Each structure stands twice: as structure tokens, then as C-alpha cells.
Amino acid sequence: MARYNAWQNDSIRTTVAAMPDEELRRDRGAFFGSILGTLNHLLWADRRILARLQGASLPGGSPEGSADLTPNGAEWSTARFRADGRIRLWADSLTALDLTGTVTWGPGGTYPRALIVTHLFNHQTHHRGQVHAMLTAAGHATTATDLPLMPEK
Numbered sequence: 001m002a003r004y005n006a007w008q009n010d011s012i013r014t015t016v017a018a019m020p021d022e023e024l025r026r027d028r029g030a031f032f033g034s035i036l037g038t039l040n041h042l043l044w045a046d047r048r049i050l051a052r053l054q055g056a057s058l059p060g061g062s063p064e065g066s067a068d069l070t071p072n073g074a075e076w077s078t079a080r081f082r083a084d085g086r087i088r089l090w091a092d093s094l095t096a097l098d099l100t101g102t103v104t105w106g107p108g109g110t111y112p113r114a115l116i117v118t119h120l121f122n123h124q125t126h127h128r129g130q131v132h133a134m135l136t137a138a139g140h141a142t143t144a145t146d147l148p149l150m151p152e153k
Contacts (some may be wrong), residue, residue, distance in 0.1 A: 001121040002091035006084040007150050008128055011037040012039070013080060015135055016073040024073050028134045032127075035134050037067030039076055042127040044069045044085050049120045050090060052103050053113070087120075 016024060016039070024036040032038040044066035047059045070076040099117060102110040127135070133143050 002084075002088045004119060004147060004150055005124050006088055008124075008145060009084050011081050012128065012131060012135075013077045014142050015142065016077060019073060019140065023074045023138065028137070030130050030134060032067040034067070035138075036070075036073060036076060037132050037133055038127055038134070039080070040069035041066040042124060042131075043076065043080055043083055045123055046087065048111065049116065049123070050083075050087060051118070052105065053116060054090065080146075 012097045016035070019035075025034050027033045028035065030038055032041045038094075041063065042060070044061055044147050045063075050056075070079055099114040099139050101113045103113050104110050105116070126144075132145065
């Protein structure tokens with residue numbers, strides 16, 4: 001799933017690089033407003049979920065403010081590339097034992113670690129689907145998203 005995530009985000013980064021920032025920031029009626037707002041939320045959430053899984057300090061911010069994490073497509077693209085690298089390195093090092101136990105999720109309690117790992121990738125897929133819909137509605141071509149079509153990386 002980490003490879004799939006990076007593959008899909010590479011595709012989005014290519015599309016975003018060709019778009020003017022004002023088009024990326026245009027409110028399109030999505031939960032996080034714009035294409036960039038949705039991508040920023042996803043980047044923010046990935047950082048927080050990964051920090052929880054690694055037992056690291058949580059990055060600041062809130063879901064409500066996450067849409068403003070990066071100011072433009074170029075900065076988002078750089079930050080996304082780095083985050084995907086961290087996720088892949090982490091995922092590549094996992095063993096079955098690493099998926100046992102629980103993860104503390106703020107005041108909401110603790111959850112099985114394997115569930116939170118699944119949530120990391122499910123959350124990405126959910127919001128990337130929103131981004132693909134916004135890109136398609138804005139007239140931008142997107143690439144395949146089906147797992148069987150993923151090139152080996």
C-alpha cells in the first residue's frame with residue numbers, strides 16, 4: 001500500500017505541477033474546499049498518523065486548519081514526496097510483530113495498531129478519490145488508479 005500511495009501521489013504531483021496555483025486553490029465545494037486544501041489535509045493527516053505509529057511527537061495543527069498546510073502546489077509537491085519516502089521506508093521495515101499492540105489516538109482512546117495502519121492507507125485512498133474527482137471535473141486527465149495496473153516499484 002505504501003508503494004501504491006507513492007505511485008498515486010506521483011501521478012497527482014505531475015498533474016498539479018502543470019496547474020496554476022489559483023486553480024489549485026479554487027473552492028470546489030469539497031470538504032476541504034479546494035484541490036490543494038484536500039491534498040494538504042491528506043499530507044497533514046499522513047504525518048500525524050505515521051507519528052502515532054512510530055511513537056514520535058505529533059506535528060501541530062488541526063483537521064480544520066490542515067487545508068492551509070502548504071501555500072502552493074510546488075511546496076505541497078516537495079512535502080508530499082518527502083512524506084511518501086518516509087512512509088515507504090517505515091512500511092518496508094515492518095514485521096508482523098510490528099502490527100500487534102495498540103496505538104493511542106488522543107483522547108479517543110487506544111486502537112489496534114493494525115487497524116491504524118489500515119486507516120493510514122484507507123484515508124489516503126478516500127481523499128485521493130476526492131482529488132481525482134475534482135481534477136476530472138476541472139478537465140485534467142488522471143492516470144489509472146487500479147491496484148493491478150500499478151507498475152512494480
